[in-house]
Amino acid sequence: MTNTAGNIKIADIESELNRLWESQEKKGSTRACLFNLIIYSSTERRVNYLEDMAQTIIKKFPCRLIFIRGNESVGSNYLNVSVSTVSSGAGNDSIACDQINIEVGYKLLERVPFLVLPHLIPDLPVYLLWGQDPTTENEILPHLEKFADRLIFDSDCAKDLQMFSIKLLKMIEKSSGEILDLNWAMLFGWREAFSMVFNSKESLDHMAHAKAIHITYNAKKNGVVYHPEIRAVYLLGWIASQMNWRFKSIEQKGNLSQTVFSSDNGNIIISLFPQEENETVPGNILGVEISTYTDHYYSFTRVQAQSKIVIHISSAEACDLPITIPLPDTKRGFTFLKELFYYSPCDSYKRMLTLLSEINWQGVCDI
Amino acid sequence: MTTTETKPLEEISRLRKVAEPCVMVIFGATGDLTGRKLFPALYNLYREGQLPPHFACVAFARREKTNEQFRAEMLDAVNTYSRIKPVDKELWESFSEQIFYHRSDFHEDDGYESLKTLLHDLDNKLGTKGNRVFYLSTQPSFFPLVTEKLKEHELIYDFNTVHDKWSRVIIEKPFGHDLASAQELQNHLMKFLNEDQIYRIDHYLGKETVQNLLIFRFSNPIFESIWNNHFVDNVQITVSEEIGIGTRGKFWEEAGLLRDIVQNHMMQLLSLVAMEPPTSFKANAIRDEKVKVVESIRPFPVQHLHKFIIRGQYGPGFINGEPVKGYRQEDNVDPQSNVETFAAMELFIDNWRWAGVPFYLRAGKRLPKRSTEIAIVFKDAPGFLFESQGKKLEANTLVIRIQPDEGISLKMNCKVPGLTNPIQPVKMDFRYGSFFGATPPEAYERLICDCMVGDNTLFARVDEVMASWRLFTPVLENWASEKAKNFPNYKSGTWGPEEANVLVERNGRKWRVM
Numbered sequence: 001m002t003n004t005a006g007n008i009k010i011a012d013i014e015s016e017l018n019r020l021w022e023s024q025e026k027k028g029s030t031r032a033c034l035f036n037l038i039i040y041s042s043t044e045r046r047v048n049y050l051e052d053m054a055q056t057i058i059k060k061f062p063c064r065l066i067f068i069r070g071n072e073s074v075g076s077n078y079l080n081v082s083v084s085t086v087s088s089g090a091g092n093d094s095i096a097c098d099q100i101n102i103e104v105g106y107k108l109l110e111r112v113p114f115l116v117l118p119h120l121i122p123d124l125p126v127y128l129l130w131g132q133d134p135t136t137e138n139e140i141l142p143h144l145e146k147f148a149d150r151l152i153f154d155s156d157c158a159k160d161l162q163m164f165s166i167k168l169l170k171m172i173e174k175s176s177g178e179i180l181d182l183n184w185a186m187l188f189g190w191r192e193a194f195s196m197v198f199n200s201k202e203s204l205d206h207m208a209h210a211k212a213i214h215i216t217y218n219a220k221k222n223g224v225v226y227h228p229e230i231r232a233v234y235l236l237g238w239i240a241s242q243m244n245w246r247f248k249s250i251e252q253k254g255n256l257s258q259t260v261f262s263s264d265n266g267n268i269i270i271s272l273f274p275q276e277e278n279e280t281v282p283g284n285i286l287g288v289e290i291s292t293y294t295d296h297y298y299s300f301t302r303v304q305a306q307s308k309i310v311i312h313i314s315s316a317e318a319c320d321l322p323i324t325i326p327l328p329d330t331k332r333g334f335t336f337l338k339e340l341f342y343y344s345p346c347d348s349y350k351r352m353l354t355l356l357s358e359i360n361w362q363g364v365c366d367i
Numbered sequence: 368m369t370t371t372e373t374k375p376l377e378e379i380s381r382l383r384k385v386a387e388p389c390v391m392v393i394f395g396a397t398g399d400l401t402g403r404k405l406f407p408a409l410y411n412l413y414r415e416g417q418l419p420p421h422f423a424c425v426a427f428a429r430r431e432k433t434n435e436q437f438r439a440e441m442l443d444a445v446n447t448y449s450r451i452k453p454v455d456k457e458l459w460e461s462f463s464e465q466i467f468y469h470r471s472d473f474h475e476d477d478g479y480e481s482l483k484t485l486l487h488d489l490d491n492k493l494g495t496k497g498n499r500v501f502y503l504s505t506q507p508s509f510f511p512l513v514t515e516k517l518k519e520h521e522l523i524y525d526f527n528t529v530h531d532k533w534s535r536v537i538i539e540k541p542f543g544h545d546l547a548s549a550q551e552l553q554n555h556l557m558k559f560l561n562e563d564q565i566y567r568i569d570h571y572l573g574k575e576t577v578q579n580l581l582i583f584r585f586s587n588p589i590f591e592s593i594w595n596n597h598f599v600d601n602v603q604i605t606v607s608e609e610i611g612i613g614t615r616g617k618f619w620e621e622a623g624l625l626r627d628i629v630q631n632h633m634m635q636l637l638s639l640v641a642m643e644p645p646t647s648f649k650a651n652a653i654r655d656e657k658v659k660v661v662e663s664i665r666p667f668p669v670q671h672l673h674k675f676i677i678r679g680q681y682g683p684g685f686i687n688g689e690p691v692k693g694y695r696q697e698d699n700v701d702p703q704s705n706v707e708t709f710a711a712m713e714l715f716i717d718n719w720r721w722a723g724v725p726f727y728l729r730a731g732k733r734l735p736k737r738s739t740e741i742a743i744v745f746k747d748a749p750g751f752l753f754e755s756q757g758k759k760l761e762a763n764t765l766v767i768r769i770q771p772d773e774g775i776s777l778k779m780n781c782k783v784p785g786l787t788n789p790i791q792p793v794k795m796d797f798r799y800g801s802f803f804g805a806t807p808p809e810a811y812e813r814l815i816c817d818c819m820v821g822d823n824t825l826f827a828r829v830d831e832v833m834a835s836w837r838l839f840t841p842v843l844e845n846w847a848s849e850k851a852k853n854f855p856n857y858k859s860g861t862w863g864p865e866e867a868n869v870l871v872e873r874n875g876r877k878w879r880v881m
Contacts, residue, residue: 010688034791079688114685114860118609118736122881123764123778123794143861147880176877178758342789344758 004084013083013119017098020085029096032062032088035124035341038116038148040140041131042070043157049224050131050154055086060337062088062097064121068112068140069103070132076105081115113143125149127341129182133157135167145175152340153181156227156283161364165357172350180345183230183283184352188339189327190235190285193300193309196325206296207243209265214289218282219255219274225282229364232272234352235285240270241351252363259359266293272364280304302327386819387533388421389498390489392482394473394513395505396426396437400539402444404570405504408811410445410454413462417816421494423465425485429472437468450806465493473509479520486522497532499523500818504539511555518559526561537566537818540631541622542827545843546836553829562829566818571632571739572825573810573817575799576773580639580741581653583767583775590765591644593745595720600762603727603742603879604636607734609686611859612708616699623706625678625839625846628730634661634835635827636769637726640741641716650824654831661834665715669841676842677866678851679709681733684859691733691859705850708732709857711867727871729878733859739769742879748780753790761792764879773807774798 003024008016021031039054041047047069054065065086071078080103088095100119104112120126126147131154132138145151151171158164172179198207217232236259240247245261245268252258261268275286280302290298299312311323328335391409393401412418426437442463446454469485471478490497501517503510514536517523523534536556543549556565571577584591593599606628612619619627638657645652667675682693695702709731716726745763753760764778776796783789799807817825856864862878871878 034793081688108688111685111688114735114858115688117860117862120880122879123766123776123792125792126880338783338785338787338789342783342791343787 004082006082007080008082010079010081010115013081013100016083017085017100020083024085024096029085029087029094031085032095032097033064033121033124034061035063036066036120036126037063037129038066038068038126038144039129039131040068040070041154042072043131045224045226046131046154046157050129053129057337057340058086058088058097058099060088061341062095064097064119064124065099066116066119067099067101068116069101070109070112070140071103071105074106077107078103078105079108079111079115080104109139112140116144117147120147125341127152130154131157133159133164134171135159135163145171145177148177150178150180150341151175152185153179155181155183155230156225158227158230161230161233161361162357162359165353169350169353169357172353178345180340180349182340183234184345184349185336185339186283187231187234187238187285188336189325190288190300190309191238193311193325193327194239197298197300197311197313197323206292206294206298207290208263209293209296210243210263210268210290211266211293212289212291213239213268213270214273214287215270216273216275216286216288218277218280218284218286220276220278220282222282228283229272229274231283231285233356233361233364235288236270236272237352237356238348240268241355242348247355247358250359250361250364257364277304386417386419386422386816387498388419388494388496389500389819390423390425390486390493390495391500391502391815391819392425392427392469392486393502393504394427394509395503396468397428397430397432398504400504401426402441403448404809404811405502405815406441407445407449408809408815410449410459410462411451411808412812412816414451414455414458417812419819421496423467423489423493423495425467425469425482425489427469427471427478427482429470431470432468434466434468438463438466441466450809473505473513473516476516476520479516479522483520483522499532499534500537500815501534502537502539507539507541507544507552510538510552514556514559523559523564526564533564533821535564535566535818535821536560537568537815539568541626542567542631542832543836544622544626546833546840549832549836553833563823565826565829566814566823567827567829567832568814569631569635569827570810570814571635571769572827573812573814574769574773575807575813576767576769577636577639578813578825580636580767581648584640585644594743596722596724598745599721599724599743600746601725601727601744601876602640603729603744604633604640604740605728605742605879605881606633606730606739607736607862607881608732609734609737609860611681611691611733612694612697612700614698616697619694619697619708620700620704620706623843623846624708624710624730624732625843629710629712629728630835630839631827631832633728633730634831634838636739636741637661637714637728638831640743641721641726643720648824650822651828653824654828658828658831658834659718660716661831661838663716663718663721664838665717666838667712667842669845672842672845673866675714675870676710676712677864677870678707678846679711679731679857679864679867680704680706680851680854681708681731681857681859682855684733684861686733686860693855693859694732695855705846705854707846707851709734709863709867711863711870713870725874725876727876727878729863729867731857731863734862735860736881737771738881740881741767741769743767744876744879760790766879772798773800 003020041050082101084099085096086099127150128148129152198204215232219228240261245263248260248262250259255274257272259270286302288300295316297314301310308324308326313320543552638660641660642656645656680694694708711729714726743765766776768774774797776794778792778794780790781793783791
């Protein structure tokens with residue numbers, strides 16, 4: 001349930017929230033807050049997506065949500081604020097939290113940090129979910145990032161993945177907070193699956209002798225996701241950087257992109273293969289196939305209906321029984337949100353960015 | 368009757384002394400403070416039966432006014448500024464009959480003579496028994512003149528020889544503008560008054576949450592036992608205001624933030640946080656311990672002042688989404704002004720309890736929000752158990768919120784539910800408003816009442832004031848002689864200049880996000 005006070009004076013934000021709470025408390029609601037979550041989006045297509053995500057987050061983790069909708073049309077000139085209380089938890093109003101909505105035109109963007117700072121709840125973590133390319137000029141982020149414990153970027157907004165990676169690496173060096181991005185967090189299940197399969201000396205040796213890796217992803221664009229290839233690129237980057245493979249070249253062949261790496265055991269070709277699927281969310285990894293110089297073959301296939309990955313492992317001599325690994329649900333599950341907010345971004349994220357920053361992704365990741 | 372006399376009907380269990388009959392005379396009664404603070408406080412005390420039944424208030428000021436005019440103005444003021452609104456008409460009518468206006472210049476002997484007659488009449492009519500509270504709500508430059516005249520006209524009684532009635536003087540801040548002027552003022556007052564008759568008001572001490580500091584510390588052994596350098600990493604005291612200087616440009620150009628907020632209010636907070644347990648809750652026992660704290664503060668090294676204390680001045684910026692002027696653009700302010708509107712400092716208290724623990728103080732105008740709080744930041748847990756977290760755990764922090772949203776919170780780390788062990792800081796929060804419901808009395812209510820009962824615990828003693836001036840006068844002299852090169856150095860609506868962050872971060876710490 002949502003209880004809203006629309007367009008209010010900025011000076012009245014806290015008093016309006018308190019007024020809403022007084023009516024909520026009569027119904028037995030408890031005001032709860034685990035952290036401050038500031039979400040910024042300046043592109044219409046991502047606003048609804050991030051709003052949905054915010055509601056998913058609130059359902060699991062009551063927090064003070066400050067949602068900023070920026071308008072980057074140069075002439076826009078407005079600053080509107082509304083507040084609401086939003087129920088958390090499943091299906092009852094016993095726990096609820098605060099939401100502050102800010103709608104701002106381009107000309108008044110510079111005022112936003114000044115508006116946000118007084119409304120952070122002290123002593124609780126501050127998370128910024130930033131739906132804007134950090135390489136572009138930004139009025140708000142530089143003022144707020146120093147207060148953030150974690151800065152989560154939406155790489156779907158990246159205009160150039162190479163520049164994006166360079167920028168994030170610089171920010172990681174400089175920032176006292178933690179930095180990661182949504183697509184990385186969404187890849188959590190696949191990273192888990194890989195680490196579970198390649199967890200023995202023998203299987204790691206197979207991976208070290210990889211000859212070709214074929215990653216299929218859902219390339220369907222839906223007006224919300226513009227860069228469905230990013231998660232596939234991240235998976236590529238993560239595997240290559242973890243295996244210490246060295247980048248050699250990248251080539252686009254029709255809609256297939258091929259990246260060549262080298263290792264002590266020979267070259268590895270990693271192909272990204274787009275496939276349009278209606279059954280699954282754009283950007284999802286649909287499958288990964290790995291063949292090795294030692295004639296081993298690993299096939300990871302997403303079974304969307306059951307939200308799991310089925311893995312077949314075979315060689316010239318043997319064929320193992322398939323393994324099934326569940327995939328965390330990014331819409332409803334705790335795991336994804338915990339990845340987003342609680343787990344420290346590991347060194348592998350930084351290593352992946354380092355590798356991606358060496359590669360020109362034009363043609364693979366179109367603007 | 369003196370305060371030491373036995374009162375068999377006073378109920379000890381109420382622990383609240385009853386104010387004796389008296390007349391309160393407010394000098395400078397047409398100033399802002401009277402309408403905004405003093406009369407709302409008097410009205411609320413009256414409403415709650417805390418004023419003595421035999422009571423009168425005389426407003427002493429230069430402007431021509433009748434009793435009726437003044438009463439009407441005060442009714443408006445109480446309706447606007449009182450914590451409890453609207454004013455109860457009937458109550459006000461009976462209360463206002465005890466309010467009188469007396470016109471006079473501060474230097475006019477006739478004015479004091481006629482005041483004496485008026486007070487004598489009131490004693491006869493209202494039974495106020497010759498007891499007097501003189502509230503000096505004037506510009507500080509009038510303190511010596513008014514006290515001298517009061518003594519000259521026998522309105523102040525000799526403390527040592529007159530025992531059947533009493534006279535007390537409440538002095539508003541600032542008490543001097545540096546060590547020499549404070550000493551001079553004190554010497555002057557001592558000619559006419561005994562230290563026990565002087566009530567140097569610091570309204571911070573009248574706040575419920577400040578008073579609760581002593582109760583919180585000394586009635587909860589779990590906290591007091593860790594209140595030392597074995598467990599505390601640092602202490603942060605912040606007094607932030609989102610308002611600018613408003614119409615007080617002239618005052619600010621002479622005073623500045625260090626004098627207006629730090630030297631008095633913040634030093635009071637610091638001494639209450641850091642003091643040793645007193646031998647009793649009697650005024651002098653508490654004040655003895657407070658003064659020891661201020662005297663134990665390591666003096667600022669004048670040669671390296673900027674390493675320990677930094678100053679700032681606000682420039683234009685945004686508050687509540689609206690653009691606001693910088694300090695130098697305010698009315699009655701020099702466009703090249705060197706006056707500070709922000710200060711941050713690192714202090715060390717060289718005593719057994721606090722050796723090595725930095726105390727970070729910051730105060731400023733035009734900061735993002737109005738807030739006064741004390742944060743006790745505890746030392747980190749040994750990290751080796753949690754290395755797998757990949758990040759430093761948040762330090763336990765005990766926060767005492769003085770205003771607004773008075774309360775106490777404790778930040779601690781907690782496991783996020785699930786099969787793995789991520790850790791998140793959470794907080795336990797006690798809010799005065801939610802727990803006790805009723806609005807706490809305003810600081811001035813408590814302080815005026817205490818003065819009437821002769822309890823000066825919550826007023827600053829001269830040695831506290833002098834110790835504080837001794838600490839800050841070298842800083843003020845240095846700042847006066849060396850112009851700040853980078854003013855204005857922070858935008859309105861931000862948490863002050865970058866140097867304030869450097870001050871704390873150079874030792875791997877950071878200001879608490881408020």
